[in-house]
Amino acid sequence: MSQLKYCQGPRCHTYDTKDRKRGPKDNKRNETRRRSSFYYLGGNACSMMCERDWYNTFGALALRHFGMITQPKVLTADNAWSVRRDWNNDNRYAYNYLTEERRPLTQQQYDNDNTITDDGRLAI
Numbered sequence: 595m596s597q598l599k600y601c602q603g604p605r606c607h608t609y610d611t612k613d614r615k616r617g618p619k620d621n622k623r624n625e626t627r628r629r630s631s632f633y634y635l636g637g638n639a640c641s642m643m644c645e646r647d648w649y650n651t652f653g654a655l656a657l658r659h660f661g662m663i664t665q666p667k668v669l670t671a672d673n674a675w676s677v678r679r680d681w682n683n684d685n686r687y688a689y690n691y692l693t694e695e696r697r698p699l700t701q702q703q704y705d706n707d708n709t710i711t712d713d714g715r716l717a718i
């Protein structure tokens with residue numbers, strides 16, 4: 595059985611729904627939702643509202659923590675590669691979407707997540 599975790603939305607407990615209600619009749623309270631899995635905020639928030647609340651509260655802080663970019667990121671022919679498949683003839687190839695160059699790939703290269711780096715460079 596997977597472990598239960600709490601929604602990380604800072605205002606989750608303020609949304610008045612039946613499933614958040616806890617306690618006896620004379621001492622009712624709403625609590626943060628607790629589930630084995632969530633769909634939002636990378637699996638940490640119960641709804642888009644809670645995800646948005648988290649972002650509004652912590653987003654700018656997280657940007658400062660992990661570092662703001664201070665120079666523009668640049669796409670050049672070196673990092674404009676993607677892996678594609680031609681469904682007409684079933685050929686696999688690396689495609690450069692700036693130069694429109696195509697380089698044939700083997701099935702093994704096509705299936706390998708490291709053929710194109712995370713920043714779009716061709717690694718073969």
Ligand SMILES: [Zn+2]
Nearest residue numbers: 601606640644
């Ligand atoms: Zn929530």
